[in-house]
Amino acid sequence: MLPPGKGQLYWHVLFRDSPEVRSTVAAAHERLNGLPGLDLVPHEWLHLTTLIAGLTDEISDAQVDTMLVKARELLAQVPPITVTLGRVFYHPEAITLEARPGDALLPMLNAVETATRMATGRDGVLSHAPWTPHVTVAYSKAAQPAAPIIAALGRTVPDCVVTIGSINLVVQDGPEYAWDWRPVAEVPFGGPCLS
Numbered sequence: 632m633l634p635p636g637k638g639q640l641y642w643h644v645l646f647r648d649s650p651e652v653r654s655t656v657a658a659a660h661e662r663l664n665g666l667p668g669l670d671l672v673p674h675e676w677l678h679l680t681t682l683i684a685g686l687t688d689e690i691s692d693a694q695v696d697t698m699l700v701k702a703r704e705l706l707a708q709v710p711p712i713t714v715t716l717g718r719v720f721y722h723p724e725a726i727t728l729e730a731r732p733g734d735a736l737l738p739m740l741n742a743v744e745t746a747t748r749m750a751t752g753r754d755g756v757l758s759h760a761p762w763t764p765h766v767t768v769a770y771s772k773a774a775q776p777a778a779p780i781i782a783a784l785g786r787t788v789p790d791c792v793v794t795i796g797s798i799n800l801v802v803q804d805g806p807e808y809a810w811d812w813r814p815v816a817e818v819p820f821g822g823p824c825l826s
Contacts, residue, residue, distance in 0.1 A: 637686070637688075637804070638686070638687035638688075638802050638803060639683055639685065639686055639687060639803050640685055640686075640800060640802055640815070641680060641681075641683055641801045641802075642680075642681040642682040642743040642747075642799070642800060643680055643681065643799050643801045644679040644681065644739075645676070645678050645801070645817075646677040646679070646766065646793070649677075651792065652766065652793055653677065655728070655788055656674065656677055656728075656768055658789075659719075659726075659769075659784060660769070662784050663769055663780065663783055667773070668771060668772050668773035668774075668775045669770070669780070670769060670770045670771075671768070671769045672770070673810060676810055677766060678767065679764055679766050680758045680767075681740055681764075682740065682756070682757065683756040683758060684698065684743075684751070684755045684800070685753060687802055687804075694751050695750070695815065697750040698747055698750035698751070698800070699746075699800065699815075699818065701749045701750060702743055702746035702818045705741075705742035705743075705745055706739070706743075706798070706820050706821065707820075709742055709821065710820060711794050711820050712735050712736055712794065712820070713735075713794045714732065714792075715731055715790050715791065715793075716728040716788075716790070716791040717729070717731075717788055717789065717791060718787055719787060719788060720765060721777055721780065721781060723771060725770050725771060726768045726780065726784065727765035727767050727768060728766045730764035730765055730766060733762075733763060736795070739795070740762060795820075796820050797819045798818050799814050799815075799817045799818070800816050800818070801813065801814050801815065802814075802815060
């Protein structure tokens, strides 16, 4: 967790403009509403974390520009990708919806990893290894028993099919739950849709 004033550059798929994802997450939030110790993700910042590019004070504006140019070149070869959200994952730090098939999203991950490496000379960092694509519904703010949360939300929500056609480079200042986020650029995919 970063302190206030310290930022990181993330490659995120943002779902703020996806009514399907917003509706699915709203239904999950309704079931979780009132449970203590949870920070529900605002609809504006519903996201699928792909890669942490690095600390903002270690990546220059010129490197950001290069990273975006390379990402645009590489993602122009990647068609939009259709995934399904529905299976709930519980983690001590978060409640998430798995994006499946996860392997379908590897061309997106590979493209932003390559763009980050070419621009900065360093590999980006996965937030969790192995990478399991997911959309976070809520973060846990306190240690608590999982049973009441699982009883409220269950192991699945109704399937939500969504097509991902772009990824965003986002600056996150301070800790994630502070929601001090600023999109830098959106990079579209190219080609016909794949599922």
